[in-house]
Amino acid sequence: MTQRSGAVVGLALALALVAACDRSGGGAPREPVPAVPGDATPQLGPEPAEVWSEAWITWQRRRYLEDGGARRAALEASLVNPANMYSAQRLAAYGLDVRGWDALPVWNPRSQPITAEIAAALERGEAPRLPAGRKPLWDGVAPATQAGWVELGRRVFFEYPMRAEVFAEWGFTHRATFDAIGVERTAAGGVPGLVVFANVDGKTRVGITCAVCHSTVRDGQLVAGAARRTFDYGRLRIAYFDETRAFVEPELARRMAKWGPGRADVTEDNDEDPVAIPDLWGLRAQTSLTQAGTIKHASPLALAIRQETQLLHSNHQLVRPPRELAWALAMYVYSLEPPPRAPPKHPERLARGGELFATHCRGCHGNAAHGGRTIAATAIGTDLALANGLARGTGLYRVPGLLDVARGAPYLHHGVVASLDELLSPARLRADYTRGRTPGPIPGHLAGTDLSAPDRAALVTYLETL
Ligand code: HEC
Ligand code: HEC
Structure with a gap:
């Protein structure tokens, strides 16, 4: 670990301690306040009968946002094999109130999708810069309607950085590689899935979002939710390591070379198990999530928790997203639908x-x-x-x-x-x-x-x- 990242970790731990004592600090959005007698927040009644009705979704959202016990219980119920790494990490750190990930500082980043103009500046070798006055992704106000939650989730999907990505930053000055490995552009020259953002350490960086793998440009149109089947993430990283001579474990390089377009090994073990990036259609109907069915999908809390923990895990467990944004992201994922099918040829x-x-x-x-x-x-x-x-x-x-x-x-x-x-x-x-x-x-x-x-x-x- 370098000097600098050591300092970042130190800073984040300090922030975590501060956040655990004073949740209003650091410009973070306010945490929802638990209901107390006489408060405007009504008590949560019984579960509304009609699944996916607005009342039912609201009831689930309140359980997720207001009830730490419900979050922890939903996590435990969702993990099919508590012994695998994914489950063990979450059981050790999620929903523990004053300890673990709950104590991380809440991060509402300033982030900007990469437009044609920003791409051109990066291609000229300029340092990533945020447009002046770019505000944090979320204004801190909970949406009043389901459509509002979905729209907020769309912004998270395209704008919330999963982490700073040195490979993506490098790629802008290596345009031929970038285009060849499936970093797509919209008709207007934007680069969906990549952002410039103010990182946790205050530095402005290029980052990746959900959309870099889960959106594609088809006939000039952006299709959110469709897998980016041209994206060869392994090859991008290898090209970077080849050119910069940065160290990469030979065994990892060998594995990455075998991913090919549309596949990635998103697991942290050393197993050789790259998987296809899936389309995100119809997830409401699925009773389990991910191809190995790692997560039992008993309620929307399972997906919201998956997204909350994915965002904080990919950001090196230094910060966590406002839960409102994790919930909004889940609502957006549920809303995704495939474009119309072509009429059958026969x-x-x-x-x-x-x-x-x-x-x-x-x-x-x-x-x-x-x-x-x-x-x-x-x-x-x-x-x-x-x-x-x-x-x-x-x-x-x-x-x-x-x-x-x-x-x-x-x-x-x-x-x-x-x-x-x-x-x-x-x-x-x-x-x-x-x-x-x-x-x-x-x-x-x-x-x-x-x-x-x-x-x-x-x-x-x-x-x-x-
Ligand atoms: C590097 C590419 C990549 C990025 C970035 C990425 N994903 Fe994925 N996603 C995958 C792959 C690969 C899988 C399949 C994993 C599996 O099934 O084991 C997957 C699976 C999923 C699933 C489960 C789908 C199902 O059918 O059960 C959801 C939901 C999902 N991703 C949402 C997201 C969201 C939301 C983000 C942003 C926070 C995101 N992903 C970021 C590659 C990516
Ligand atoms: C015994 C249960 C079962 C039956 C019967 C079955 N499938 Fe499947 N199907 C699966 C499973 C499980 C997978 C995922 C396997 C994997 O990824 O290793 C799958 C995957 C698929 C896929 C790949 C989807 C993707 O996005 O990668 C297609 C297409 C498919 N099935 C079509 C069919 C068709 C057509 C039939 C009937 C002829 C059929 N299946 C019958 C269980 C079944």
Whole structure:
């Protein structure tokens, strides 16, 4: 650890202590005040019956924002395997009131998405600069409507820095590399997912946000929630290490070179388990989150806690986001919907395809997003590394949703299947198969591979309409 980052940690610890005593300090937004008799805040009644109604969402939000005990209980209930690294870290630090992450200073950053003009300045080699007068992301006022929460969440998604990213800062002065690894630009020249922001240590830096992996530019239009399947994060880092001669562990460099576009290893163990960046469609319908089903999705608190802890963890556990922003981010993620599908090329096959889906697929892909429960990884038979990984492992894979699946290639948790035809093709199961990422069979997920060729084509037509 360098001198400078040592000082930052020291400062953050000092801030954490201050914050634990005086939550109003440091320009941080006010914490919600617990309800006391005579206070304007009404007591929380019983859970409203209608799931996802405005009343129900409000009730869940109040549990999350006002009740530390509810947060801790929701965390504990959401972790499927308490022993994996993801769960162990959170159980040790989350929802402990005066200790652990609750005691971190609340950080409401000043951050600015990278416009064409800012990109041009960075490309000229200028130091990152915030526009004069840029205010903190949140004005400290809780939105009054659900639409207001979603809109606040959209800003968090595009603007809240997950951390300063030296690779991204470097990339602006290496434009060819940057473009080649899938850092996309909007028609107006903006760079969605990258920001300039005032970091915790006061320095202005380039940072990454959710949108760098979970948004894409299609025909000049920004599609929020779609995976950035061109983004080769591993290659960006390797290019940086190659050019700057900064030290990188050879083993890590070898692994990063194998990620390829649209995949990243977001776990902290040394397992070799890069996963495909997923689309964020239809998550309300899913009873578990992440591909290994690491998080049981019993209520919106599970996603809000995932987002709160992701933001504070990625920011090196120096600060935590205002909980209002974590909640808003979850509401935004729930609101994401895929763009309209293209009409099927062979509409005459649709009816047959629908029948086949009902018979062969719906048993697992049965919920509103055409996803479903988790099943044992050995039962589905795909690669076991992620399911059994130290970091997030549960021994399970979650049945993914299939909304807009035709634009979702490559498929399966590790992105090893190139097309829907390949997923259904019996050829990929054969020992002499050579068309995969690596020579040899692509095992597992046998459903549909025993159908006739015309039936497989009909099924693909149906899948294209989901
Ligand atoms: C470096 C790329 C990257 C960034 C940045 C990123 N994600 Fe992800 N995200 C992933 C990958 C890869 C997965 C799949 C992980 C898994 O399933 O194990 C994922 C999974 C998810 C999931 C679970 C989806 C599901 O189907 O269950 C959600 C929700 C999500 N991300 C939201 C976010 C939000 C919100 C942010 C910003 C705070 C963010 N992500 C930042 C790459 C990224
Ligand atoms: C036994 C339960 C089960 C059945 C039956 C099943 N699936 Fe799946 N499906 C899964 C699981 C689990 C995964 C994730 C596996 C993984 O990532 O390793 C999956 C993944 C997929 C994916 C990849 C989605 C993505 O975004 O990567 C597609 C497409 C898919 N299934 C289509 C189908 C079709 C079509 C059928 C019927 C022919 C079908 N499934 C039948 C359990 C099932």
